Amino acid sequence: MAKLFQNLAAVTLSAAALVSAGCGGGGGSDVERFRVSGTVTFKGEPIPAGTVTFEPNVTKGNKGPFGYATITNGKFDTSSVKGTVGGPHFVRIEGTDGKVTPDKPQGSRLFNAHRVEVDLPKSNSEQKFEVPASAAEGMQADGPPV
Amino acid sequence: MKLRRRVGFTLIELLVVIAIIAVLVALLLPAVQQARESARRSQCKNNLKQIGVAMHDYLETYTTFPPAGVRGGNQLSWHVMILPQIDYLNLFQQIDFNLAGYASHDAVLGVKKIPAFFCPSSNKEFENGSTTLYTTHYYGNRGPKNVVAGVPATYTCTNYLGAAAAAGECTNPPTAAHGGYSSHGMLCPTARVRDRDVTDGLSNTLFVGEISNHKTLSGADMVGYRKWHRGFANATDCAPVKNVAQPINSTTYIPVINFNDISFGSNHVGGTQVLMGDGVTRFMSENIDMSVLLSIASRNGEEATTNLEGD
Numbered sequence: 001m002a003k004l005f006q007n008l009a010a011v012t013l014s015a016a017a018l019v020s021a022g023c024g025g026g027g028g029s030d031v032e033r034f035r036v037s038g039t040v041t042f043k044g045e046p047i048p049a050g051t052v053t054f055e056p057n058v059t060k061g062n063k064g065p066f067g068y069a070t071i072t073n074g075k076f077d078t079s080s081v082k083g084t085v086g087g088p089h090f091v092r093i094e095g096t097d098g099k100v101t102p103d104k105p106q107g108s109r110l111f112n113a114h115r116v117e118v119d120l121p122k123s124n125s126e127q128k129f130e131v132p133a134s135a136a137e138g139m140q141a142d143g144p145p146v
Numbered sequence: 147m148k149l150r151r152r153v154g155f156t157l158i159e160l161l162v163v164i165a166i167i168a169v170l171v172a173l174l175l176p177a178v179q180q181a182r183e184s185a186r187r188s189q190c191k192n193n194l195k196q197i198g199v200a201m202h203d204y205l206e207t208y209t210t211f212p213p214a215g216v217r218g219g220n221q222l223s224w225h226v227m228i229l230p231q232i233d234y235l236n237l238f239q240q241i242d243f244n245l246a247g248y249a250s251h252d253a254v255l256g257v258k259k260i261p262a263f264f265c266p267s268s269n270k271e272f273e274n275g276s277t278t279l280y281t282t283h284y285y286g287n288r289g290p291k292n293v294v295a296g297v298p299a300t301y302t303c304t305n306y307l308g309a310a311a312a313a314g315e316c317t318n319p320p321t322a323a324h325g326g327y328s329s330h331g332m333l334c335p336t337a338r339v340r341d342r343d344v345t346d347g348l349s350n351t352l353f354v355g356e357i358s359n360h361k362t363l364s365g366a367d368m369v370g371y372r373k374w375h376r377g378f379a380n381a382t383d384c385a386p387v388k389n390v391a392q393p394i395n396s397t398t399y400i401p402v403i404n405f406n407d408i409s410f411g412s413n414h415v416g417g418t419q420v421l422m423g424d425g426v427t428r429f430m431s432e433n434i435d436m437s438v439l440l441s442i443a444s445r446n447g448e449e450a451t452t453n454l455e456g457d
Binding site: 051058063067068082090096104143 | 294366396398402
């Protein structure tokens with residue numbers, strides 16, 4: 001009986017060693033990202049659909065990866081995708097009317113992509129972005145369906 | 147009386163052994179899944195490597211890299227042009243290059259699955275809406291678009307004829323339909339790039355990347371896929387190459403608006419695989435610095451920061 005448990009112990013140990021060897025790797029990222037959520041409006045109305053992209057403002061010495069989120073009914077939240085690194089950013093906002101037609105499955109563009117300059121805190125934050133009516137001036141037509 | 151020593155296991159001992167084995171298998175299964183994904187990642191990397199070798203083979207033969215796609219005429223993609231270099235000479239010889247329009251090549255090319263053009267980590271292999279015509283997961287780098295004007299360099303765009311674009315067309319955000327065309331990439335819609343045109347250095351320039359995962363605003367999966375042999379079909383879109391203007395793995399494809407700007411992305415955890423101009427394949431993290439991403443996407447931007455490590 002003692003012999004049996006000795007054998008068992010040896011087998012268990014070697015198996016455990018094999019398992020742990022297989023579980024190595026998967027290094028994390030050294031970039032700290034912060035959650036940004038909030039609302040986006042166009043002419044005071046919530047934007048039905050679109051994207052918010054956070055571009056670190058390189059001209060002000062900020063650097064890091066892009067952050068982004070999608071807009072749904074005027075709200076966005078980076079928590080499900082990629083947060084921002086904080087600091088000075090350009091925020092690029094693209095919005096569509098969400099009206100689905102066969103050749104425009106995401107609706108039509110509401111305005112030329114709009115850029116806002118903001119200074120984001122180095123912590124989770126809520127932001128409110130307003131796209132002015134002037135962003136729709138001189139808007140180019142959407143391309144043909146491809 | 148001689149005590150006979152019993153040989154064998156008791157029921158309890160057997161149950162203990164079985165229980166231990168069960169625990170070990172439970173521990174092992176996730177590791178097996180990881181190993182399988184790791185193998186798929188390697189295969190994907192090998193596909194990119196083969197494309198890189200084929201591109202350089204093409205360069206040796208024709209003294210230039212292939213164009214992104216043929217404008218007008220047969221409208222075929224760079225994937226078709228490197229077929230002889232990836233051992234599909236027989237298929238290549240079946241093509242009637244006088245047939246106008248990429249759609250007329252569906253019967254010969256579209257129905258053919260070229261395994262080297264697919265990342266095994268993705269199960270989407272047909273063009274959007276089709277169940278018979280194959281797409282591809284590898285797309286050429288058409289070059290960066292400015293996020294901030296002049297930083298890290300000033301990038302320009304061209305229209306589909308290769309002439310300078312109208313003011314504002316090269317800006318990111320795009321105002322041109324589908325996003326316009328950057329003129330700093332390795333595979334350009336009209337121009338053919340030679341190795342001497344890559345003044346940032348082949349090893350510092352993104353060549354081909356992977357799009358094996360993308361979503362639309364509404365969360366629909368991978369509706370941006372088109373036939374793999376489709377080249378430069380319309381004035382405003384060129385399917386087999388993409389501008390670099392969006393974050394890696396971002397999910398921001400908006401049909402009829404930013405088709406040319408679909409970002410590189412994959413199902414590999416944490417980033418995507420890319421082929422550099424010198425034929426080296428790398429894993430590019432989705433946390434890559436924005437200006438580094440733009441710098442390595444340009445072949446001639448003369449940026450200070452121009453390699454993947456960011457120095």
